[in-house]
Amino acid sequence: MTAASRAVDTLAVRAEGDLLHVSATKVVDPTDAYLTGHFPGFAIYPGVFFIETLEQAVAGALPGRPRLTVLRSARFTAPVLDGDRLRMELTIDHSGQPVLARARCYRGDGTRCADLVAEFDGGCP
């Protein structure tokens, strides 16, 4: 799968029955190709890149090439800037299809910055 950008630096996965608890981190890099244009001289992690982080975290936690099919909801509530460390806490329910992923995201200072709920097809534990 083509990635918009490297959107996960570290990934930790813990299994609990049909659930996977995933913690993914990403430090916002202002030299990232896309960030140089979003925005020139003022890098903000684009809201849509949280979708990329989510897809890469799910792909890293769940084999079988899971594919994002529905983004039920996403809220972006605080900006994540140049050098900030983003942490995504993700619960993946793979008891059936579609696989359901719920994510909460925090900045380095602890501020909650995004929530996402999404469905994936094709992943298997």
Added chain:
Amino acid sequence: MMDHAALRAILPQRSPMLLLDRVVEVVPGERLTAVKAVTGAEPCYRHLPPDAAADDLAYPTALLVESLGQAAAILWFLGRPDERSGRLPLLAGLRDVALTGAAYPGDLVRHEVRLDQILDGVAFAVGEIWVGERRICTVGSLLAVVRPPSSLAVREPEPKERDDDRHHQPVRATA
């Protein structure tokens, strides 16, 4: 019709994050059709493994949705040029985004966006993304806001965990 130069004059994003090439039709304040050509020269294709299969070259969801969001921003700002003065448009929320297909290098992606509601500094849009006769994505709701850069640079002084729902503030109060 608006060419790329006209879009650059309205949107603050720049290459390679300026993900819209041309507006082909607009009914101000109501709806807009815009296109974006996907090419293999984009940065997202830089680090593909040498043995990448055709399927692996699906254009990333994040960039597809950003491209549609920029089409919505053009429609918003055409009607209200004052909104964007000294401020940056930011994506604040999405709802019911269904991915039913994909775009690949060589495809011309077409966005059909409509404005649902406009408030002061806030816009709600809906849209669809097409490649030829194939609808590859439906966006049930997209929420965008405008913010002055100075309001975004403020950081919390204390590293402190704030996990629970009580602290989850609405978009307008925090971004």
